[in-house]
Amino acid sequence: QVQLVESGGGLVQAGGSLRLSCAASGRTFSNYAMAWFRQAPGKEREFVAGINWSGGSTYYADSVKGRFTISRDNAKNTVYLEINSLQPEDTAVYYCAADRILRTVVLGRNDMDFWGKGTLVTVSS
Numbered sequence: 001q002v003q004l005v006e007s008g009g010g011l012v013q014a015g016g017s018l019r020l021s022c023a024a025s026g027r028t029f030s031n032y033a034m035a036w037f038r039q040a041p042g043k044e045r046e047f048v049a050g051i052n053w054s055g056g057s058t059y060y061a062d063s064v065k066g067r068f069t070i071s072r073d074n075a076k077n078t079v080y081l082e083i084n085s086l087q088p089e090d091t092a093v094y095y096c097a098a099d100r101i102l103r104t105v106v107l108g109r110n111d112m113d114f115w116g117k118g119t120l121v122t123v124s125s
Contacts, residue, residue: 002114009119022096029077033105038092047108093118
């Protein structure tokens with residue numbers, strides 16, 4: 001089992017920035033590719049960013065490229081999501097997820113092995 005706990009969400013004005021963190025515990029963190037998803041009110045959960053085991057390769061949904069940056073620190077068992085130029089449409093619960101298979105992350109599939117409970121980001125206009 002891998003336990004994932006997100007933090008860093010909150011209320012921010014449009015144009016602002018946030019850095020979300022996801023702390024992992026349990027099995028060896030560096031064995032897992034990681035991803036961030038989000039679910040806006042009334043919408044389905046969607047993939048936003050992924051990263052491979054070493055952090056050397058990253059993957060983004062087209063809708064967030066240039067504004068979102070995913071990174072990881074394997075020494076701290078933590079994955080991050082930096083969000084810049086926040087817009088009201090970025091309002092959502094943000095989830096981090098882990099999977100042993102990189103392809104699952106690359107394809108942004110919803111059937112990741114492990115999920116956190118999410119952190120709420122609210123962007124005011």
